[in-house]
Amino acid sequence: RSQEIIDNFKKCLAERRLDQEIKVITSGCFGFCEKGPIVKIAPDNTFYVSVTPEDVEEIVEEHIVKGRKVYRLLFTDPNTAEHVSDSKHMDFYKKQMRIALRNCGFIDPENIDEYIAQDGYLALGNILESMTPAEVIDVMKKSGLRGRGGGGFPTGLKWEFASKFHSDDGKYVICNADEGDPGAFMDRSILEGDPHSIVEAMTICGYAIGANNGLVYIRAEYPLAVKRLRRAIEDARNSGLLGDNILGSGFSFDIDIRYGAGAFVCGEETALIHSMEGERGEPTSKPPFPAEKGFWGKPSNVNNVETFANVPAIFLKGADWFSSIGSEKSKGTKVFALAGKVNNVGLVEVPMGTTLREVIFEIGGGIRDGRKFKAVQTGGPSGGCLTEKDLDTPIDFDNLLAAGSMMGSGGMIVVDDTDCMPAVAKFYLEFTVEESCGKCTPCRVGNKRLHEILEKITDGKGTMEDLKTLKDLSNVIKDTSLCGLGQTAPNPVLSTLNSFWDEYVAHVKDHK
Ligand code: SF4
Known part of the structure; x- marks a missing residue:
């Protein structure tokens, strides 16, 4: 779709003989995936969102030829219902600080x-x-x-x-x-x-x-x-x-x-x-x-x-x-891929020390469809699920570890109150079982057994004894696997067992 938009711009500008005067530049990602494809008009920095190939003609005619903004394609602030044309004034960007992503979306990467x-x-x-x-x-x-x-x-x-x-x-x-x-x-x-x-x-x-x-x-x-x-x-x-x-x-x-x-x-x-x-x-x-x-x-x-x-x-x-940016032991910024049940899915870069609440509710715009926040998985399949009580934790390497998760490479998946936590743990374990290289037994066999038990539990066939085995086996795999993949694979299981024990118990057939 983006390529079609680019082609349409070139065509429309050429038809109006504006192609020598106005350049169409393909940039990298602006990070605001939720509202892509994005078209930015310079030098006035107007930021058009969710643009389709059919919108191009109108942008060229209205904005470029007549100098009038196309309001229906501007970002609408969900709190004030006002149109916002400059990305600097959008909640998604206000708290971001771009160092690693400084040029993404702003230059032609092929030039x-x-x-x-x-x-x-x-x-x-x-x-x-x-x-x-x-x-x-x-x-x-x-x-x-x-x-x-x-x-x-x-x-x-x-x-x-x-x-x-x-x-x-x-x-x-x-x-x-x-x-x-x-x-x-x-x-x-x-x-x-x-x-x-x-x-x-x-x-x-x-x-x-x-x-x-x-x-x-x-x-x-x-x-x-x-x-x-x-x-x-x-x-x-x-x-x-x-x-x-x-x-x-x-x-x-x-x-x-x-x-x-x-x-x-x-x-x-x-x-x-x-x-x-x-x-x-x-x-x-x-x-x-x-x-x-x-x-x-x-x-x-x-x-x-x-x-x-x-x-x-x-x-x-x-x-x-x-080193003046960030927290005491984690300097600079971190890029997160914010995904799952948030309104503003995208790539965000924030100073270390920004809280999970700021990332999820301010930059991320809160939970989709007005649902309730339940947990956020940070650190991908090696990390853990953090809950409401962790929302004001400043994000850095050490705080996330202390809270029972980890930074990992920056995956951040938000789940809401309709999501089943044993199923979330099963999803991550499915991934690590598939990705285990098979070299050592605890990871190759142990994670498969964990997955089987989780399957029993999510099918409503598990027992209280299975929950105990889930915990014990997770700890053995963590202690005895050769590399980080195996050592961290049970983290989503352990963290969800820890924070959502009642939900696990409600799934087993012999719960009292
Ligand atoms: Fe391979 Fe590492 Fe898993 Fe061992 S822990 S099987 S080395 S991926």
Whole structure:
């Protein structure tokens, strides 16, 4: 549909001989998925929502030719019923702060000049001209940036570890773009909307840790992200921003792409590296860590897309600026894929420390159809369900863990009072059973057994004894699985058992 809208704009403008004067630019995602497709008219920043191909003629005729806004296509504030034409005044955007998503929706991702016009590659240029690798790592450590892929490990420290291992025949910077959580699409959106930020950040990382090779591991189901990333790499190469002797600095770095087949477990560093080497995507125990022995046994540093997307901004605005945003131990912002029973489904980026209530009820516009909020699952299939009592929890790595869930890569699925919590737990478990690599018994067999018990319970055939087994088996799987997938797979079961015990009891046949 979006392509049809673009084609119609080009056609309508050409018919009126306005095509030389007015450019139609395809941008990445604005994040407000609920109201897509979105058309923004510059320079007056009018934001048209839920546009159809049939609306284009009217927008061109009314707005562009006659200078009158098309009110029926403007966003209507649900509280005041007023039309809002500038996204800055919409509740969905008011509390957001865009660092990782800063260029998404605002530039043409296939035009390197537009990225450069937003100070793109300036951070790289400054670094190559005037900073040592140790100084770069120091800035990263001071910024307080922690890995956005789920682990939350300090990025500067990770770069420092990787910088300490040397190899004469290769060292790698790896970008993990194997986004696998159900409902999560922040990495895809960044690669589709701002691929040069990843190219620039990986090059900065290469300089800092002493690596000349970059690899992006991306799922093949992301064809637009792959296309735009390829284009960005080529354009950067042709502009002397990748390849030999970048900007005359003497530093050389290039990036290649590896495709994943969409296995959730390949988000784990060691499984990802095995998959890139053409092996089965199975995790191995650490140590050795990839910083010492990674791709082809060479030192490697792995960060995910969102982590890298923050890097150029940190060097442009400073570590102090970045660390002034967020909470005490979680600096900067986090992108969440807000989905489920909220009014405003979309991609939102908020400072760490924003509460769940603000995200769900202000940015998300509350629960659909006036229903009652019941729970929110954060952290995807590895996370847990948080309830009403957690709504005022400031979101950061540590608070979410303390509340019984986790940040994960940023999936956030809201459920309302019509949803059945054992069924929600079953949904996530179905996913992990399917995605288990099968290498270790607790995860391969244990999660299947958990799923069978949940099936019995949701079919009304379970017993109180099953509920006890569900709890005991979950704890055994957590304690004995080899990698994060198995260790966290029972989290949705345990958290829903914990918060919705009565609902589970009501499902079993021998409840008193
Ligand atoms: Fe594979 Fe699961 Fe074991 Fe991880 S925990 S190694 S995914 S079987």
